[in-house]
Amino acid sequence: MTASPATRTPGLRRFLTQRPPQPERCELCAVAVEAGHRHLVDTEKRALVCACAPCALLMEQPGAAAGRFRTVPARYLTDPGHRLDESAWEALQIPVGVAFLFRNAALDRLVALYPSPAGATESELEPATWTDVLGGSRLAELLEPDVEALLLRRTDGRFECHLVPIDICYELVGRMRLLWQGFDGGAEARAALDAFFADVARRVRPLGEVGHP
Numbered sequence: 001m002t003a004s005p006a007t008r009t010p011g012l013r014r015f016l017t018q019r020p021p022q023p024e025r026c027e028l029c030a031v032a033v034e035a036g037h038r039h040l041v042d043t044e045k046r047a048l049v050c051a052c053a054p055c056a057l058l059m060e061q062p063g064a065a066a067g068r069f070r071t072v073p074a075r076y077l078t079d080p081g082h083r084l085d086e087s088a089w090e091a092l093q094i095p096v097g098v099a100f101l102f103r104n105a106a107l108d109r110l111v112a113l114y115p116s117p118a119g120a121t122e123s124e125l126e127p128a129t130w131t132d133v134l135g136g137s138r139l140a141e142l143l144e145p146d147v148e149a150l151l152l153r154r155t156d157g158r159f160e161c162h163l164v165p166i167d168i169c170y171e172l173v174g175r176m177r178l179l180w181q182g183f184d185g186g187a188e189a190r191a192a193l194d195a196f197f198a199d200v201a202r203r204v205r206p207l208g209e210v211g212h213p
């Protein structure tokens with residue numbers, strides 16, 4: 001697995017380079033949108049676009065816009081029974097304690113994305129690594145390509161595994177890039193990360209409580 005600059009990689013471009021203009025607008029119908037609005041993935045341009053609630057709902061319908069725009073789901077799930085451990089983390093070769101894993105359907109690639117001083121770092125995962133680390137994982141089975149990510153965190157030998165909307169991944173790595181200082185990110189970046197995980201913890205529902213969607 002090799003890391004490569006974000007600009008040449010199979011993830012999404014939005015949030016990696018510049019902040020969106022203010023005020024934000026729905027990129028389909030141009031109505032102004034509030035903070036906390038939904039996003040769509042433009043699978044042709046591999047970009048995240050802002051959406052108002054009606055456009056996000058419309059694009060959730062099968063066949064909408066011939067499948068080009070896909071609404072990022074709002075669900076947050078966690079798997080308290082995950083089997084992520086030290087050896088799995090080593091197999092991923094992620095140099096920091098947080099990573100997002102997702103599947104790019106058009107390119108048929110598995111991608112690991114993580115924060116770094118330079119912004120998001122993306123690397124392609126070998127299918128065998130994915131299987132070794134996530135084989136049998138219920139969250140990996142539920143994961144929607146392009147629009148959702150598995151969020152992994154390692155703190156003091158403890159591991160967490162959540163399924164989250166993909167837009168929050170890009171928002172986090174963008175924020176981390178702005179705050180990052182020194183070798184390990186510094187106090188401000190760590191505080192931002194803790195706030196991010198506190199928010200995720202408030203939103204997630206454990207798999208056991210969730211029916212089969």
Ligand SMILES: [Zn+2]
Pocket residue numbers: 026027028029030031051052053054055056
């Ligand atoms: Zn709209």
Ligand SMILES: [Zn+2]
Pocket residue numbers: 020024037038039049050051
């Ligand atoms: Zn937006």
